[in-house]
Amino acid sequence: MKKMIWAPLIVSGFLFQLAASDFELVKDGRSQAAIVRPSDRNKEVDEAISFFNAEAEKCVGRKFDVLEAAPREKNSIVLNVRKASIPEDDFFAIDFPDKNTMQITCSDRSARWAFNHLLEKYFGVRWLFARNAHDSYEGEINHYPPVKNLAVPRKKFEKNSSFNLYRCVDFRFTGFEKNWNLKRSFTGIHCMVIDVFPVYKYALDQSWPAEILPVIKGEKYIPPKAKGPLSKNIWLARGNYCIGWQPCWSNPKTTGIAIENILEILAKNPDKHEINMDVNDCRGFCECPECLKAVKGKTNTIGCADYSELYWKWVNDVAAAVARKYPNVYFTAIAYTEVTDPPSFKLCPNVIPRVCLELTAMLDPAVYAKRMKMFKKWGEKASLLAYYDYSYGASWYLFPRLYFGMHSELLKMLHANQFRSVFIESDAVNAFEGPKHYLFSKMLWDVNSDPEEIVMDWCNHAVGKKAAPFLRDYYRFWEEYWVRPEIEKTQWYNTLEQIYMQGGEKSTHTFALKVGDMEKCRKLMEKVVQHAGTPLEKKRAAIFMKNFELSESAAKALFSEIIQPDSTVASASDAVTLLKSVPEALVHIGKFKENPWNRHVTKDLLPFSVANLRLIMPYMNDNAVRAEIDKLLALPNLPPEMKGQFKLWLGAEAGNVIPNGSFEEPSPLPTGWDGSKLPGSRSSDYASDGKYSIKSSYLMCEFTLPAKKPGTYFLMFDAFAPKTSVEGRLNYMFTLRTKKQNRNHTYYRDISLPANKWQTFTGMLYLPLEQSGKMIDNFQIHIYTRKFEPDCPVYIDHVRLYRLEDLK
Ligand SMILES: [Zn+2]
Structure with missing residues (x-):
């Protein structure tokens, strides 16, 4: 029936009238609506209103009136704020109860999500780049189109989030994260010495109860006495107390003392909604006879001693006891290293285990199968699950690490398996990896989004529609790089089954490059720069180019296109090619040092370049290789490190600083x-x-x-x-x-x-x-x-x- 009515309307030119019935916000550059503050508002809602107004002003050129009551005969945006608990507080709805009113039904938190929605969908704003205290893009970098006329269709809109408990992609840009609808509703990780066995109670006089302390390497471990008064900042006070030891979970007193402490903490902090029971970092699991008996020499999915039965029983017993008095408190606990696997029993509904493993390692079918099995088991034991992912970029890698489609699919898989909280430890701090973190945020908000659409939209807004296809192709190159068959032969790939793939290593992940790859990338980036239109698009294109040049310089300086994926040089002729490219490598070592965007990467490639030269050593007896080395030694600008290395290989003498370095004598030997x-x-x-x-x-x-x-x-x-x-x-x-x-x-x-x-x-x-x-x-x-x-x-x-x- 509807179709029958609407079709003639459009055909007979009533379309304009239909548009005119939309809810007008801006007309001829003037605001047509006022925002009405809710009477029982709080700080969060006020901040959301101020944010919306300041952002809208960047498009319209002026602010909306903010009033205490709805104006007569003018449009008003009213907020209907309802109390909601964490799982429900992302929900918002926008509807039009009468001809002058746009109503936002929301929680304190989701008021901001509703305003973000209006800004992105109707004003056309795009927050492309995360802003944080450390990075300055020298003026505006995000997208605020000018708005002269704006009307919102009078159609009810409702939205809820996919990962409704917690969403975070980097803890370093506090303040900006709300632009991307991120929600940090839980505290950090490894907070056992804050929430369960507080440092404030035990560290100053070293009064840790003996029952909770572990036996490590045959001795009772006692955390060191605090050197002075503990900082009032809990994160500073925690210091290293959350590293290198775990409570003895076999001792029943460890449960009793934990319950007592938590009840005390909750009584003092009635608003506290979470107790974090994470294991401490860096191992230190108890090796007392009872604990060892419980572990029975078993190893878990990731090859660690399996402490899951012991640990999760402790978590569960504590959570069950505390829940009798505080039924709404969540107990977060990390499924990490020795406690990664689920226990054999079901956990209380208020316990949220957080599985901690790099998600993209699941690109390998064997890893995928193994971890899926574990996730399914977790799903049987807990009603809510959280995930802790690693997706490092600029601070560990020299190339953008992009898996747009695949990572999005993995997030979908998590959601389908009861995961409702995701933290991605990564580098969302600069433009090195383009839309990676923007995409993460959008997928965490709505896991059914189309990642390709999001990435393309981002590229279009960043550099304009003409340049965008080239930028997209550049990112596509990296998406393909990380899954090409050659990557599987790199040493980097061997770290697949670690909790996170190798960090800090600066060479072997670059060896899957092929001759000509960087030239291909440069051509794409030159097209991006050439076709960017507006001054802001040009500015962003220039930033992308500089970031690409980090990767380009790294590839040249490390000889990545010449060295084989398995960290070898294939032939004497390749060794000659490599040596011939040393002068170009030196140019790039210099360029890299001067690149303003190297601040999150390493600053100096020289040590890694020198270390990679060692790969020609098997061909030192080849005449052409030696001739090339002679040529290099005659270069006036050859760094002393390279010169020295070549000379040593050719037999130059220098005293070995290490005595008995060949271990021919019984002493001196190195120590442990x-x-x-x-x-x-x-x-x-x-x-x-x-x-x-x-x-x-x-x-x-x-x-x-x-x-x-x-x-x-x-x-x-x-x-x-x-x-x-x-x-x-x-x-x-x-x-x-x-x-x-x-x-x-x-x-x-x-x-x-x-x-x-x-x-x-x-x-x-x-x-x-x-x-x-x-x-x-x-x-x-x-x-x-x-x-x-x-x-x-x-x-x-x-x-x-x-x-x-x-x-x-
Ligand atoms: Zn023990």
């Missing part, structure tokens, strides 16, 4: 961590130099050296594994120390070793006299492994440290 006993021994099974090496399946070699002579130090050592380890990784690092305090670290991490082949590793350390005004006392080299199976030892030999200034 912090001067402890070396977890390993001298062995004559294999050696790369002389007869002996150090053998260990849990290697931790610490060399402590006096910092007498400042200069550039160059490390080389050889490593060998007789067989391949699935998870085993080699790491090494430098640490500068002032009066026993660690001041600075340079890491080389997560290297997998090929079977039965000695490999040489290199690293560089600039040893200054002082740092931040403190004299450097000594420095350390750590060479260590992680997760090698006990039957898979690693051998280290020929540890050499040269001061390049001493080369002869």
Whole structure:
């Protein structure tokens, strides 16, 4: 019937009249409506009104009147604010009860969501970039189109969120997050020493009840006594108390004391709606006989000792007891490391477990299957689930890490499996990854959105419709990069099953590039710059170009297009190509340093570039390779680090700073961590130099050296594994120390070793006299492994440290 009525109306030209019946907000640049403050308003609602008015003013050029009562004969926007609990407080509705009224029905929180909706949908505002205190885009960067006439169709609109408990994509841009409808309704993570065993109660006089303390490595652990009065800021007061230990959950007193403390805290804070029972960070699980008996040597889905039965029983018992008096309080608890798997029993409805694993690792079908099984099991044990995801970009990676479609699908999967709270630990702080975090926010709000539509809309608004397809293609290049077959051969990919994929490593994730990839990207970005229209679009295009140049410079400086995905150089001819590209790499090391957007990335690519040069070593006897090295040595601007390295390979002499570095004598040998006993021994099974090496399946070699002579130090050592380890990784690092305090670290991490082949590793350390005004006392080299199976030892030999200034 409706169709029959409407069709003739439009055909006979009544369309204008129909539009005129829309609810007018702006006409000829003048506001046609006033906002009516609700009588029982609060701060949050007032802030939402002020925000709307300030944002609308950027489009219209003037504010709407804000009145205490509805004006006669003028349109008014009225707010019908209702109390709502956390799961319901995202809901809002917009309707038109009479011809002069637009009514927003909302909660204190969702008043802002309703205004955001009006601003985006009808004013055309786009908050493209997160703003935070650390980044300045020098003036406006977001999109505010001029508005002369604006009317809203008189049609009821209702909206609720998908992840209705909690939504967060980065905790570093407080203040801006509400533009993206993000909702931080719960506190941070690892808050057990705030909410359950408070530092304020126990840390100052070290009065931690003995019953709750764990046995670690055979000894009762007691958290250290606070050095002075605890800060009033709870996050500062918490300090390191949330690291390296867990309560003993076998002791029934641990439950009783937790209940007592929580009841005390809730009595003092009647508005508190959440108790966080997260395990502390960095392990330290109790190894008392009772706890070990409960664990029974079992490992969980991610390969850790399985403490889930013990831990979740404790959480559940505490939550059940407290709920008798406080039925509306939530108990959040993280499913992390040793407590990742669900327990065998059902949890109380007020317990919200937060599963913590990098979601995009599920791009691998085997990981997908394994984790899906775990999520389903979790769904059977808890009525509400939360997720803690990692999606690092600029601070860990040199390329934008984009999986727009796939990550959105995974969020959909979470929602379909009862997850209602998502936190994504990431770098939402600059333009390096384009619309990544904007998309996250939109999907968290409405998981049924079309990610492609959101990304395209973002590109259109950022650089204009003509340039947008090229920007989209640039991002598409990276989406394809991270799933191309070559990426699976990188060492980076080996970290798939870790809680988060390798962080801090600056090379191997770039080795899936192919020759010509960066040129392709540059062409796309040049088109973006060329076709951007308005001054603001041009400004954004220039920012994207600079951010692309970070990746371009990194690829050139690290020889990423030449090095094979598995961190090898394929042939002597490739080694020559690599050496020929050193001058270009040097240019890019300089460009990278000067790029203003490098602040979230590493600032200096030189150490990584030098370390990658080692990959040509297998071809040192090739004449063409040697000729190319000779050419480089004649370059006046070749950095001393590279020059020194080449000279050493060609046989130059310099004293090894490390005594007995080939371990041919029984002493001195390196120590274990912090001067402890070396977890390993001298062995004559294999050696790369002389007869002996150090053998260990849990290697931790610490060399402590006096910092007498400042200069550039160059490390080389050889490593060998007789067989391949699935998870085993080699790491090494430098640490500068002032009066026993660690001041600075340079890491080389997560290297997998090929079977039965000695490999040489290199690293560089600039040893200054002082740092931040403190004299450097000594420095350390750590060479260590992680997760090698006990039957898979690693051998280290020929540890050499040269001061390049001493080369002869
Ligand atoms: Zn115990």
